[in-house]
Amino acid sequence: MNPGSEPFLVILIKAVIVVFVLVTAFAYTLLWERKLIGRAQGRYGPNRTGVLGYMQPLADVVKLIFKEDFVPRGANRVLFQLAPLISVFAAVAAVAVIPFGTVVTVFGEEVQLVGADLNVGVLFLFALSGIGFYGLILGGWASGNKYSLLGSARTAAQLVSYEVAMGLSVIGVVMISQSLSLVEIVDAQRETVWFILYQPLGFLIFVIAAVAETNRAPFDLPEAESELVAGYHTEYGGLKFAMFFLAEYVNMLIISALAATLFLGGFAGPFADGVWWLAVKIIVLLFLFIWLRATLPRLRYDQLMQFGWKVLLPLATLNLVISAIVIGLAFQN
Amino acid sequence: MKGSSLTIGIVATVATISFIVGLTLALTLAMGAFTFEQLVFSVAAAGAIEFSILVVALPGTFRATVSLIGALLSVAVLFVLLTAPFVAVIQVIVYAGAIVVLFLFVIAYMGERPLAAVADPLVRWQPVAWLVIVVLAAQALVVLLTTDLAVRDELQEGGTVATPGGENPDFGGPEAIGRSFIDDYIVPFEATSLVLLVAAVGAVLLAKRAVQLERGR
Structure with missing residues (x-):
């Protein structure tokens, strides 16, 4: 569908709903993570604010809004303010190409349940993740703090090391579906089977690289608190810190949605297709993220680099070559 | 050093804003009507020029590299306007997303060490550099004068384009570009x-x- 074929008002309403859902989902992912990690460590987690602690995110937001807006003396003012904005922009913009369903009719208006069906959707997400990393890198550098700078240097190294493997793991899916559009990738899976069956290794590599790309434990070296205080966001507080936090969790949601869309059929599922299937898949993947964090200790820096370049990249390349040969043979017959 | 960087910033900002206003006005006069696309083009073109100047003019290596990101992103916007979304996205992934990250990584680790002023062995090649600049400018002029930009307007109205491989509705898309790489x-x-x-x-x-x-x- 052409991006310009829907009325402006429809696009606007879609955007407002999606962003509202996304921010709410962020707040409750955070709460859920704190509760689960609490359980995994033999404690309760937040359970006092509201019923069973479910008003905790609201209280946190109010607290963060009323904190002092602080810029350290040695900081580069412009970049320091700009960095969290870059992160949030890239994270939230990425949701535009994730399909939530097919065309539905609301008040006589045909609405496609996707922000924009780009013919380069997969690449668009990779481009935005690349831009989002600049928030971390520039924020760390602009803070004028050694720990922040080390955190951002690590971010840069980690991004370059794992993005290659991630990109290669996706190419298998693109080759099967013959398209870079996420809508068409989901359609291809609705006609056949989920691509995880064709690309199990690809899925595994994608998920591992995804954990590294979102800076989550055990790959959270850019913010390793035992060595770098808090890494790139050491000097950030109040709302600006909240924005980095928002970006990290929205990235987690987006990358789960992307994994679900590419390998697990997206909104397609048994019985009836719909956005609830996507939600279920995202929740399962989010649980995996949190479970990993509760279970695994942080990697050492050299282990991180060795794993990325010597294990993940060769495996991804192997997967790509085998997929290409098999798909080539299948197309010949 | 700080003062000169500030001056450069102010001059660049003023120049950019006047460039955007001027270019938008000129385009509006030339086309007879104002469209949103003209504004986007003006901003992206001004961004590309300004950030490119900042890359060579800013004193600090890190700042210059950050300006390079701005220049690359502006060029990506120009690619989108030329109905080449694939090229635009690849531009962001490869150049802004990977190569400049490597630059920043090296600069962050090495620190912004001021280089000792040694006699630059490349100075004697300066006439050659000017010659290359003139040749490249001439080439750009030829390309600009001979490129059929009407193709783009036709595409936006939902038409197709005749390429060496026949009629192509997917002009600028991933498939068309892939084909031209391995065929033509x-x-x-x-x-x-x-x-x-x-x-x-x-x-x-x-x-x-x-x-x-x-x-x-």
Whole structure:
């Protein structure tokens, strides 16, 4: 569908709903993570604010809004303010190409349940993740703090090391579906089977690289608190810190949605297709993220680099070559 | 150093805003009507020019590299306006997303060490540089005058484009570009990859020699 074929008002309403859902989902992912990690460590987690602690995110937001807006003396003012904005922009913009369903009719208006069906959707997400990393890198550098700078240097190294493997793991899916559009990738899976069956290794590599790309434990070296205080966001507080936090969790949601869309059929599922299937898949993947964090200790820096370049990249390349040969043979017959 | 960087910033901002206003006005007069696209083009073009100037004008290496990101993103916007979304996205992933990140990584680790002012051995090649600039400008002028931009307007109205491989509705899309890589332009494409390989090997050799000169430091 052409991006310009829907009325402006429809696009606007879609955007407002999606962003509202996304921010709410962020707040409750955070709460859920704190509760689960609490359980995994033999404690309760937040359970006092509201019923069973479910008003905790609201209280946190109010607290963060009323904190002092602080810029350290040695900081580069412009970049320091700009960095969290870059992160949030890239994270939230990425949701535009994730399909939530097919065309539905609301008040006589045909609405496609996707922000924009780009013919380069997969690449668009990779481009935005690349831009989002600049928030971390520039924020760390602009803070004028050694720990922040080390955190951002690590971010840069980690991004370059794992993005290659991630990109290669996706190419298998693109080759099967013959398209870079996420809508068409989901359609291809609705006609056949989920691509995880064709690309199990690809899925595994994608998920591992995804954990590294979102800076989550055990790959959270850019913010390793035992060595770098808090890494790139050491000097950030109040709302600006909240924005980095928002970006990290929205990235987690987006990358789960992307994994679900590419390998697990997206909104397609048994019985009836719909956005609830996507939600279920995202929740399962989010649980995996949190479970990993509760279970695994942080990697050492050299282990991180060795794993990325010597294990993940060769495996991804192997997967790509085998997929290409098999798909080539299948197309010949 | 701080003062000069501030001056450069102010001058650049004023120049950019006047450029945007001027270009939008000129386009509005030339086309007879104002469209949103003209504004986007003006902003992106001004961004590309301003950030490129800042890359060479800013004193700090890190700041110059950050400006480079701005220049690359502006060019990506221009690609989108030219109905080449694939090229735009690849531009962001490869250049802004990977290469400049590597630059920043190296700068962040090495620190912004002021280089000792040595006699630049490239100074005597300056006439050649000017010659190259003139040749490139002439080439750009020829390309600009001979490019059929009407193709783009036709595409936006939902038409197709006749390429060497026949009518192509997916002009600028991933499939069309993939095809032109492996069908129509395979020799230049492979030649480019060979040149890049030679450059990579050359870079490794030169770095090795530099390391040996510094006795492994």
